[in-house]
Every structure is written in structure tokens, then in C-alpha cells.
């Protein structure tokens with residue numbers, strides 16, 4: 041079974057990992073310890089104290105507040121909503137539904153036709169990061185991309201209880 | 211209960227059979243009885259064929275692995291050897307062939323490399339023969355050869371032709387071997403293997419429905435004559451068939467050799483256990499790499515049939531959009547269910563799919579991500595639960611449907627699943643496995659007529675096997691590299707294509723801006739400019755996405771660019787060549803600038819209509835084959851400035867977009883080299899973030915406005931048509947839609963209220979009882 045040190049996983053997260061090492065990583069069996077190393081690095085990097093239960097998306101985490109509440113939080117500190125809720129409904133949205141707005145992104149003739157498809161950008165109200173883009177038909181309900189079963193993951197797959205809110209130190 | 215006379219006749223016939231024939235299944239059973247038993251045991255126990263323990267693998271692991279390696283190695287070897295028999299560049303250059311070994315009742319045991327979408331389709335054909343008593347009529351005997359390409363029986367599209375051969379040992383069917391090649395033409399309404407013209411099954415070309423085509427390892431003469439007279443490319447057809455037969459016979463010999471060495475009982479036991487092992491393997495991989503929970507995503511692609519350049523019957527003149535919403539649920543036991551509730555209806559075009567193409571083909575994608583190993587068999591199918599709504603494009607309730615380019619929808623329907631799984635990989639830290647999606651694998655340059663050798667010919671350029679790939683969470687996608695259905699993608703050599711097609715290359719270039727932008731960008735596509743040369747009675751057409759991008763970016767990355775078409779007729783190229791004047795060459799980086807037209811006088815079509823039916827192409831006419839890019843990952847404002855600099859200097863990015871999208875400030879030096887100013891870039895990006903906060907609006911506020919547009923019916927007809935067919939098939943999707951937008955309980959959208967033909971929408975109830 042493969043095993044990688046913390047420095048390698050940091051390079052992976054930063055996208056600076058050597059190509060051949062990355063290729064080797066892709067071809068090898070997965071290292072079961074990855075999740076814990078990954079979590080440790082991410083926890084060290086965020087500027088706040090709440091405990092990360094699950095990395096949710098680029099910049100977003102499901103964290104546990106001291107009162108036990110689970111929320112979706114951006115690494116800038118902005119808190120979106122309860123973990124099972126759709127964070128996009130609590131974000132800022134910008135819809136590109138005209139040729140003019142779409143052609144900011146694509147040369148003419150390479151852009152979607154807004155009569156068929158629009159592009160919706162979701163920004164963090166705190167740091168203005170573009171957290172997700174949807175390319176959908178007009179009227180499409182906002183997608184709830186991911187609703188993880190955190191209890192099931194910890195208890196049944198990792199074989200340990202979900203960390204309790206008693207504190208960040210393990 | 212009174213007995214009818216027909217019952218008496220049936221009884222007598224059965225008696226006769228018992229008297230003269232011995233069943234060919236195991237232990238005196240018929241194949242049909244074997245099928246029923248396996249299904250019963252699997253359903254009752256939850257384990258394939260009731261195998262709670264992998265006794266053989268556990269007690270003799272080395273012998274077990276040895277048998278597996280022999281079979282798998284033999285299948286791969288047979289594929290490599292047999293493909294040399296073929297002449298078709300699709301098979302010989304691109305490797306569009308595959309061999310699979312099956313149990314007597316049609317479950318796949320092991321498969322070769324290649325187009326492994328067929329791991330289940332030929333099994334479906336075998337099951338069809340088993341369930342339709344082929345054992346009695348036409349009989350299944352040693353040395354028999356069967357053929358199938360019927361989609362409703364078990365296929366993806368008619369150009370994938372199956373050769374299926376039973377393997378006997380001591381009077382019993384010990385298994386089957388199937389071989390499939392992607393043939394270049396099936397005699398459909400238009401030339402080419404994945405033609406656009408067909409709107410019904412009866413336009414889709416030659417249909418072979420599980421037919422016995424040979425005996426004693428010899429093909430029947432009537433079959434050879436009929437099949438040769440039914441397709442345009444007879445030479446390729448014949449050699450493709452020899453390829454399939456050669457491979458099947460090599461594998462039959464291999465299996466008989468393994469049985470001679472290991473014993474027939476061992477082989478039988480092995481063939482059961484390896485499927486159960488495949489089932490467990492998928493569950494283990496899911497637990498090792500994902501997170502239990504619910505993942506939702508969607509794919510769309512355009513069907514723009516109201517355009518004048520799409521010549522189809524009036525009832526097919528419909529503009530609509532394929533809708534493929536998907537929900538992946540991974541439960542705590544590691545079982546995965548894939549639910550496509552809400553999908554739009556099938557239609558009068560050739561992009562419909564069948565359930566088996568869906569459940570079997572999904573593994574061509576999964577082997578690139580979730581199960582990247584050689585244990586691909588029906589075990590994975592038994593570990594997965596599918597909901598493919600009846601009446602939708604992936605499960606038509608009408609036998610009339612056409613399927614010649616089913617991939618137009620399949621690729622678009624599957625790619626979002628990969629994105630969904632990537633969210634799981636991301637959460638677990640397996641960033642190297644994240645893929646933000648896939649290119650629409652088009653354009654398909656197809657056509658036919660008399661070629662440069664005065665032979666009747668059809669072409670289907672597999673340059674489409676090298677699209678841009680999606681970005682990952684750690685690096686850019688690859689440029690012009692692969693296709694979702696063929697990870698070993700290869701664009702092929704220009705010299706080979708020029709040899710195979712009466713089309714000269716005037717350019718072959720990487721196409722800037724076609725990959726989706728992002729922190730990591732999607733791989734760019736490429737484009738080739740072809741000039742018709744040496745052809746007679748020649749037609750061609752376009753096939754790809756045009757008005758929409760068929761996939762989405764991920765976690766802040768953008769979708770890839772959409773398609774468009776360029777074709778030029780009645781050109782002055784002959785004259786230009788004679789006078790040694792300039793002529794169009796190379797790429798078309800800014801399509802609206804019409805760079806080719808600067809060196810050309812011609813009737814040009816340059817627009818978003820990327821699907822057309824046959825158009826006449828004379829020599830010196832031009833055709834642009836543009837192969838798409840892949841989607842991006844992450845916020846473009848986070849892309850390293852030095853990576854943007856590389857994009858600029860490598861012609862992967864048009865300079866004006868470096869500032870607009872990436873916020874990168876740069877200068878061009880005297881030698882033409884671009885240099886990025888890191889400090890000014892940082893300032894520009896801060897400014898762009900402020901602009902986002904200004905233009906961005908709270909989602910709930912925007913939703914109130916969008917709701918108003920829904921209540922006022924403000925959307926194009928094609929968009930409303932898509933919703934109407936989805937609502938018609940799924941009350942659940944309709945209710946979710948109403949709930950999300952807070953619409954009145956009686957709100958609905960009906961197809962009949964749209965200005966569009968509605969053939970096919972009325973027969974649902976009738977047809978629902980008819981399909982076998």
C-alpha cells in the first residue's frame with residue numbers, strides 16, 4: 041500500500057508536485073492515510089479555529105462549530121449555511137444570459153447561445169472567489185451538488201466516531 | 211381448466227425435442243434454465259450466483275490469478291493480432307474493437323482492451339438468444355457463428371457489429387466469445403458510421419437481429435452475399451468480419467486450452483467467482499475512494515433540427531435539448547445507485563440510447579476513474595443500481611427509434627457522473643483523480659461517395675479520438691489527447707487519413723481558447739482544414755454540439771467552448787493554385803474574423819449550426835473539422851500568472867482573454883514573446899474581485915426574477931420543449947421543479963402548447979406494453 045509524507049501531499053494540494061511522481065501516484069493503489077494527512081494540512085492552513093469535518097469543495101469546508109452545529113464555511117471565514125443546505129442559495133450569483141456577457145469568456149461563435157444555455161457564476165460574498173459555475177438551460181433549478189453523509193463516512197468507513205465539538209486538539 | 215388444441219401441439223413438439231435433443235446447458239439444463247437460476251440465486255442472496263464465499267480464490271489464489279491472467283492476456287493478444295486483419299483505419303489505426311468472454315447465460319467474465327462499452331452489449335445479445343430459445347431454433351452447435359447489431363436487442367449503435375461464437379466442451383456450452391468492431395458504414399440513409407440523417411430505426415441501416423450466419427466455422431454464402439450488398443464499404447465490412455471471427459476463434463482455442471489444463475469444473479467455478487469478485491471489487495473501490503452521500507449533476511446537448519441544413523421528415527423538424535439529470539447515491543454499504551429521473555424523452559433523431567448501452571457503457575468511463583484495472587466484467591453491473599426512466603432517451607418505449615449516433619447523448623449524460631465522483635475524490639484528498647469533466651467528442655467528419663481510387667466509399671474521421679481532456683484539481687487538462695470513450699486516444703497520422711479519405715490537409719492546429727478557463731484549464735481542442743480532392747458524387751455533413759457546451763466546469767472553472775461549423779463551396783481554389791496565389795491554410799483562432807475568407811472566394815457557411823445532413827461537396831470545397839476542448843477547474847483568477855504566460859507564448863490563449871478572464875496584465879516584447887507583470891496582475895485581480903461583489907446578487911433575489919420569467923413563459927421554444935418532455939415522463943421532476951421555484955400546484959408545461967410537431971408523444975401508453 042502506498043504512503044506519502046506530508047510534504048508530498050502539500051505539493052499535491054499546491055499543484056507543484058512533480059509530474060512523474062503524480063503519474064506514479066495515479067497508477068498506485070490508494071493510500072488509506074491520505075484523508076488524515078490532507079485534513080491536517082488544510083486545518084493548519086485555514087485562518088480560523090473551527091474543526092474541519094470534511095473538505096467540501098475548493099475553498100469550502102464542512103466545519104463543526106463549538107455548539108456542535110455543522111456548517112459550510114469558506115476559507116476566508118464566510119459562513120454560508122447548515123451543512124445539508126445548498127450553499128449556492130446563500131452565495132452571490134451572476135448570470136451570463138446575453139451574447140455580450142458570454143463573449144467576455146469566449147470568442148464569438150465559440151460561445152454558447154443564450155437561447156439554449158446560460159452560464160451562472162457563484163461567488164463567495166466574503167472573498168469574491170468564484171466557487172462554482174453552472175452551464176444550464178434558463179429556468180434550471182440551482183443544483184445541490186453534494187450532500188455528504190459525514191456520520192456514515194466516519195463511523196462506518198473510517199471506523200471511528202465523528203470528532204466531538206469538545207475542542208480542536210485531538 | 212380446458213386445454214386448447216394449440217397447447218396440445220406445443221406439448222408434442224416439446225416431447226419430440228426431449229427425445230431427439232439433449233440440452234446444451236450445464237448438468238442437463240437448458241441455457242434458459244441456467245439464466246433463470248443465476249438470476250434467482252443472485253436476487254435471493256445479493257451475491258452473484260449466490261456465491262457468499264470466493265472459495266477458489268481463497269483456497270488457491272495463485273492458480274486463480276494464473277487462470278485470470280491467461281484469459282485476460284489471451285483476450286488482449288487476440289485483439290492485437292486480429293486487428294491486423296482489418297483494413298479499416300477505425301479498427302486498424304484507432305483500435306475500435308473489443309473481445310469479451312461470457313458465461314453460457316451471457317454474463318461477462320473478462321474483456322480485452324478497446325471499446326469496452328461492449329462488455330455488456332454482446333451479453334445482452336446472448337441473453338436474447340437464450341431467452342428466445344435459439345437452443346431449439348435455429349439451434350446452437352459447435353462451430354456456429356452468430357451476428358447482431360440491433361440496438362434494441364443489445365447494442366449502442368448499428369455500426370458496432372458483433373460476432374458471437376459459442377464454446378463447447380463435451381456437449382455443453384461452456385461459454386461464448388463475442389467480438390465487436392466499429393464498422394465504417396451500415397448502409398444507413400447517409401454514409402458514415404454515425405450518420406445524422408436517420409430519424410427512425412428504418413433509416414439507421416442494415417439491422418441484424420441475432421442471426422446465425424455460419425456453421426462449422428464457415429460463413430453461409432447467402433449471408434456473405436446479402437451483407438455485402440447492404441453496406442457501402444464492402445471491403446472494410448468483409449475484413450472487419452474476418453477480424454472478429456479470427457479473434458473469436460483464437461479466444462475459443464485459448465479457453466479450450468485452459469480447460470484442458472485446469473479441468474472443466476475448475477473453469478466453471480472460476481467463471482462464476484470472477485464475476486462475484488468484480489462485484490466486490492467495485493464496492494471496495496467505492497469505499498476506498500469516495501464519501502457516502504448524494505451527488506447531483508446535469509448534462510445538456512442541443513438537437514437543432516429546425517435548421518434548413520437538416521433535411522429530415524417534417525415530424526422530425528424539432529428544436530430541442532437533451533436533458534440528463536443524474537443523482538448518484540452511495541450508501542454506507544458501498545453500493546452505488548445512479549438515477550436519471552427527469553431525463554427528456556427520446557426523439558426523431560439518431561441520438562437515442564438503449565438501457566444496455568447505458569449500463570454497459572458506463573464502465574468505459576469508470577475504468578478511467580473508479581476501477582482502473584483489468585477486472586471489468588458484469589460484476590460491476592451487479593454492484594450498481596440504475597434508474598433509467600422508461601420512455602426517456604436512454605430507455606425508449608418505442609421500437610422505431612434511431613441510434614446511429616447514440617454517443618451524442620451518452621457522452622453528455624455520463625460526463626457529469628465523473629464530475630460527481632470527483633467531488634468525492636476531492637473531499638478525501640485524492641486530488642490526482644479529480645476530473646472536471648470531458649469534451650464533447652466531436653466534430654465527426656463523415657460522408658461518402660466515390661473516393662480518390664474510384665471506389666464507393668464512406669468516411670468517419672476518428673480525429674475525434676483526441677479531444678482536450680478536463681482539468682484536474684492539480685494540473686491542466688491535456689491538449690488534443692483523448693476521448694471519454696477511448697482513453698488510448700490518438701488523432702491518427704495525417705498521411706493515413708489522406709490515404710483513407712479524399713480530403714487533403716490545408717492545416718492542423720491546436721485551437722486556442724477551446725478548453726474551459728480555470729485555475730487549471732481544460733485541454734484545448736484542435737482543428738484541421740480539409741480540401742476535397744479526387745472525389746466524385748461526394749457528400750459530407752457535420753455532427754457535434756453547437757449552441758451549447760455539453761459539460762460544465764468544476765469548482766469555479768468554466769465549461770469548454772462550444773462548436774460551430776465552417777464549410778466553403780464553389781471555391782476559387784483551382785484558379786488560386788494555378789496562379790500561385792495565397793489560399794486558406796492553418797487554423798481559425800477567431801472564427802468571427804473570417805480569416806479563411808481573406809484568401810478565398812466561395813459560398814461560405816460559418817455559423818453555430820454544428821449538426822447538418824448530407825451536403826454536396828465538389829473537389830476544392832473546404833471543410834473545417836474542429837475537435838473540442840475540455841472543461842476547467844477552479845477560479846481563473848487563481849491561475850498562476852506564469853502559466854498564463856505559457857498559454858500566451860504557446861498560442862493556447864488569445865491575448866485579449868488573458869486580461870478579461872484571468873486578470874493577467876502583460877506586455878509583448880519586440881521578439882513577440884509575452885511577459886506577464888505579476889504586480890499589476892495582482893492589482894487587476896483585486897479590482898476584478900471587487901467587480902464581482904458589485905455585479906453579483908444574492909441568489910434568492912435572482913430566483914424571484916427567474917420565477918417571474920417562468921410564470922410568463924419567457925424561454926425559447928427548445929428550452930420549453932425539453933422541460934415539457936421531462937415533465938411528461940416524471941411527476942417527481944415536475945414536483946421538484948414546482949417546489950424549487952415556488953410555483954402554483956397546477957403549474958405545468960405541455961408539449962402540445964408549443965409550436966412544434968409532437969409525433970411520438972401520444973403513443974406512450976400504447977407502446978409501453980409492446981416492447982420486448
Ligand SMILES: [Zn+2]
Nearest residue numbers: 114116164167
Ligand atoms: Zn470566501
